[in-house]
Amino acid sequence: MKIERIELRELRMPLVSFFETSFGRTTDRRIVLVRVLADGLTGWGEVTCGEEPFYSYETPETAWHILRDFLIPWTLKRSWDSPSALAARFRPIRGHNMAKAAIENALWDIEAQEKGVSLAHLIGGSLEEIPCGVSIGIQNSVPELLDKIEKELASGYQRIKVKIKPGWDVEVLERIRSRFPGIRLMADANSAYSLDDLPRLKLLDRFQLMMVEQPLGWDDLVDHARLQRGLATPVCLDESIHSAGDARKALEIGACKIINIKLGRVGGYTSARQIHDLCRSRNVPVWCGGMLESGIGRAHNIALSSLAGFTLPGDVSASRRYWKQDIIEPEVTVSEQGAIRVPQSPGLGFTPVIERIERATVRSEAFA
Ligand code: OSB
């Protein structure tokens, strides 16, 4: 596939309601989209970084820089045998996985259209629908959190993830469990604890959580292994896993029993599939995480979640939980059973709506 033109744009999109984690509150998203033109076709990718370097070091500015000055010049005006060949070309750049993933994923979108198959089919996905959970941020009060959980359960979502941090953890989970004793529940700490908190983290074992996500350092494996040895609750890693190499090391030392795979964090489909395949060969469940994506990133998450090893409900949920109006048609909807149907049409299976994208755009740059 011969790459003719690449466009970058940054969108401002206000969230329907704020989203708060242990590292801060988000009310407005800054979303960087990549549009690639090749062989008369158009592919889309999304940079899934946060606005600030709190989840990872990537931000819209670092992504723009790495894309404009390195990734785009390396990609343009060349023919690529496959999107994975591009991923290999990007390997000399250390990190910046979210910037890399946005281009690589756009090429997968183009290749799927070229072959006339769905993106899910192209990457080897077999699930026709994917089980969905929701991630609920820290709220202003526990009653507000309980109301949100009740509403999401009524919509059909199959599991509830709540964000925790010191001071918003054991008591909150106690109140959730006493109101909703049987639900599939998990907690995500986004690195808010250290091994000094071991006694407190052990209290989580009372709540039959499916898992506790990334309790310790964002770049740690070794302390998570120590924690997992002292905890009945399975540890799931998010922030610490950037490659199949990281996943292998984490599993080898017992740092986790479950892995959350995010396309951006791991650098695109090539790497995501390697992690998936490794986990599947070792019977380690995986699930697809979310980064408050627009419809474009969300559509990619749906395709990824169609791989057979994605057996646990992911953080891939309906457009309407995030946006008054999403930038794709149709918007992503979730059935009363808490599932999303994987589209069968060629490519992403959702159409980006140019007028809405234009309206939300605050800057753009084209390269040819
Ligand atoms: O840790 O999974 C996370 C959102 C932003 C940054 C990190 C995380 C999250 C979520 C939200 O949990 C998932 C979503 O609904 O997109």
Ligand code: MG
């Ligand atoms: Mg997480």
